[in-house]
Amino acid sequence: MDRLINTVRPYAWGSTTAIPEFLGAAPTGEPQAELWMGAHPGAPSHVDRGSGAQPLSELIDADPEGELGPDAVAAFGPRLPFLLKLLAAASPLSLQVHPDLSQAREGFADEESRGVPLEAGHRNYKDPQHKPELICALTPFEGLCGFRHASRTADLLDALDVDGLKPYADILRAGPESDALREVLTAVLTADRDEMARTVAEAARAARHLAGGSPTARAGATAAATDGARPEAPAYGEELEARAYAAYASLADHYPGDPGVIAAMLFNYVRLQPGEALYLGAGVPHAYLAGLGVEIMANSDNVLRCGLTPKHVDVPELLRIVRFESGAPEVLRPVADAEGEQQYEVPTDDFRLSRYLLSPAGEPRRLDDRTPQILLCADGRAVLRKAADGGGELTLERGQSAYVQAGESVEASGDGTLFRATVAV
Structure with missing residues (x-):
């Protein structure tokens, strides 16, 4: 388990108060639009495993199968295929649309062949990937x-x-x-x-x-x-x-x-x-x-x-x-399974979002360990414990998040709402 150190993106449409309030921090007076949790190269989360903070993307690059598990690597390659965000809109974002996988590959290859710079303002395709997404409301x-x-x-x-x-x-x-x-x-x-x-x-x-x-x-x-x-x-x-x-x-x-x-x-x-x-x-x-x-x-x-x-x-x-x-x-609306995991069912394998409503009176929730996970506490507190050896414990307050590499068995307890982001394999 690794506590994540995340980056806030200050886009102009962002709220000046919503993310600071969620994180329990003082507003800066500037827009704070998105808090990124993941390994996106534009603003990767950092973790500290004892030798100082390192980008999560670098840890995954160094040992893809160890971090992501062989099933995820076989399905998506040596990369974390999803990005989790906290999004706070105070004014409208652009009207937009995303390509499917074949359109993205075709468009990316075409712009590459024509030598359109990746940073060019008129470039449409920055990578050969599709971009399905899910937004789950925390407020209206x-x-x-x-x-x-x-x-x-x-x-x-x-x-x-x-x-x-x-x-x-x-x-x-x-x-x-x-x-x-x-x-x-x-x-x-x-x-x-x-x-x-x-x-x-x-x-x-x-x-x-x-x-x-x-x-x-x-x-x-x-x-x-x-x-x-x-x-x-x-x-x-x-x-x-x-x-x-x-x-x-x-x-x-x-x-x-x-x-x-x-x-x-x-x-x-x-x-x-x-x-x-x-x-x-x-x-x-x-x-x-x-x-x-x-x-x-x-x-x-x-x-x-x-x-x-x-x-x-x-x-x-x-x-x-x-x-x-x-x-x-x-x-x-989320559908709960017998173990109390409430999943938002979507027709893509690149990501899977679910939540646990934790209660002090309830049994600890054991999380599936086959795939990499990012866990976000959205309310109250969540206590994560290594299930295998009883050794390691990590407490997340509202706004805090953690990365759990594939193969690491974790139990969650507490009195809050815990979102779980992973992949389907």
Whole structure:
């Protein structure tokens, strides 16, 4: 067991208070967006095994099978295939999408063959890996995820009553749906910038009015904004609809004139409650808007952006990667096994996220030792003990994390919430 020394990334969209509060540290006054836990070369965690702090990436490079286990190395190569993060968004992240594995390999090989520098601002593929990801809310968490049904989006655009949006609503009603979604997204991202800026400003004013207006003023638009509303909570639809309009208006405040504001209106607005999660697979457009969560992803930097950013937007490549499929996003809740491990079930092997709700009255939880693990205490405290020889103990308070190499048998006890990140082999 190794206590992790982690790096905070100070991206501009980060909260100035959420991560410091979680870690029990004083705010610096600067944004603190992400706390990275893993072996990503951009900011690897460090561990100290008695000879000073060393990057986890170097320890793995020196002995891949000893650290990761033969099964993980056979499946993913001599690298930790996931990155665990604590993510704190105070303002919206860019609208983005990630490639699948074959697209990433093809795109990376193409840019390598053309000599595009890895650090170039217009480079799309930084590595030949895919980047599925999962976000699990620690506080109420807002985001955009996947295309809303075209007819419902047309209703939403009509409710805004903005002349520049009416052609898009007409296209969305004409179908077939996937073709209509592609045509509208393409039109939005390639529109005249000055004309689009005016449309964004008008749409933002209308969205702000609808967000704060009466239910009567919002009549006819509720169904458009509430794909995936939970039927067990009848009042949730109207509340979610108002929040969706407020989110679109907020996007325009942060990114005035950006075509991504209109593109965002094509996507489902989602509000997660603590413990709920979203899985974001290849080709699914998404953006995180606000909140604190635990994020786990495949260890890749491949991102194609479609708005809400000053960074490079490669529209043709983006359109090649996006999956123009509509539907309500699936909100995941953990499924517990007989041993009390609550797992978020996802269709990828690169990572596996689960949690334990530890209780002083409960039996210690023995963790599977076949694969490498990163353990994060998200609440209370967790006590880790080596199960094999009774020797070694490590206590994690909220915000603290540990790395457990493959083959090291560990038991967890305590009175808190412990997240467990590993791989499936």
